[in-house]
Every structure is written in structure tokens, then in C-alpha cells.
Amino acid sequence: MFSRAASTLVRRVSLVGTRSYSDGPMAFTFASQNQVFYNGADVRQVDVPSFSGSFGILPKHVPSLAVLKPGVLTVLEADGAAKKYFVSSGIVTINEDSSVQILAEEAAGVEELDLGAARDILSKAHSEANAATSEEAKAEALIKVEVAEELVKAAESG
Incomplete structure (x- = not known):
């Protein structure tokens, strides 16, 4: 009985270890009042500064809603390029279909500052x-x- 339970546990643990959270598309939309930076673009990851703490968003992220705080938002594009933007405030929406929308009050590329x-x-x-x-x-x-x-x-x- 113990060996069967241990075997089942090992199989479950090994399955958990093989799940890849970053697989699959993540449609990303990012805009400010004056500019659309991304519109449904496929990206790998987005790192955002929020009032609940800075966090990274990968495909299949748990659906969430967060408020942006002033800081640098980083987008890791599908080709591996990292682009950084300053955001003053705004809102982040992560949906069940892995799509992400960020609406910033003000935003600019860090290289433009x-x-x-x-x-x-x-x-x-x-x-x-x-x-x-x-x-x-x-x-x-x-x-x-x-x-x-x-x-x-x-x-x-x-």
C-alpha cells in the first residue's frame, strides 16, 4: 500500500515539474493616452511595477488586476529583445485567455527620457x-x- 501511494506521488510530482508556464502565446496590448506601443502582439514576458509589488507576467499567468505604480515596465518580445518603458500610473489586466492589457496614464521609452x-x-x-x-x-x-x-x-x- 505504501509503495503504491509513493509511486502515485512520484508520478504527480514529476508531472508538476514538467509543466512549462511560458509555453504558448500571450497577446499583449500596451497603450497610453497618446500612443499605442503594442496591439495584440505576441510577447514572452512583461515585468510591471505595481502597488502590490513588481511582478512578471508569463503566458498562462493567473488572471489578475493590478494598479501600476511609477517605474519601469519591461517587455520581453517574442524574438528575445527587451524593451523598457517608463510608466507613471495605470492599470494591468491579465485575462484567462493569457491576453494582457496595460493602460498607462503616461508612458515613454526609457531611451527617450x-x-x-x-x-x-x-x-x-x-x-x-x-x-x-x-x-x-x-x-x-x-x-x-x-x-x-x-x-x-x-x-x-x-
């Missing part, structure tokens, strides 16, 4: 935060600071 301009934006955001007199103005300014800090990091990495 100007480090000097990003640092200027950060400086102005800090000034606004220091000059804010109401709680609402302070909160808005701190959001600008957070986005600008991530923008500077992205520009430095590009």
Missing part, C-alpha cells in the same frame, strides 16, 4: 511639496515627487 529634464521635474516637485499649505496640495505634490523620483531612476538606467 532626458536625465536633465527629469532632474528638473524632480526639483520642481520638491519645491511644490515644500511650499504646499494645504493637506490636499501636499498630497498632490508628494505624488509628483514619487513619480519624478522614479522618472530620474528610469532615465539614469536608460
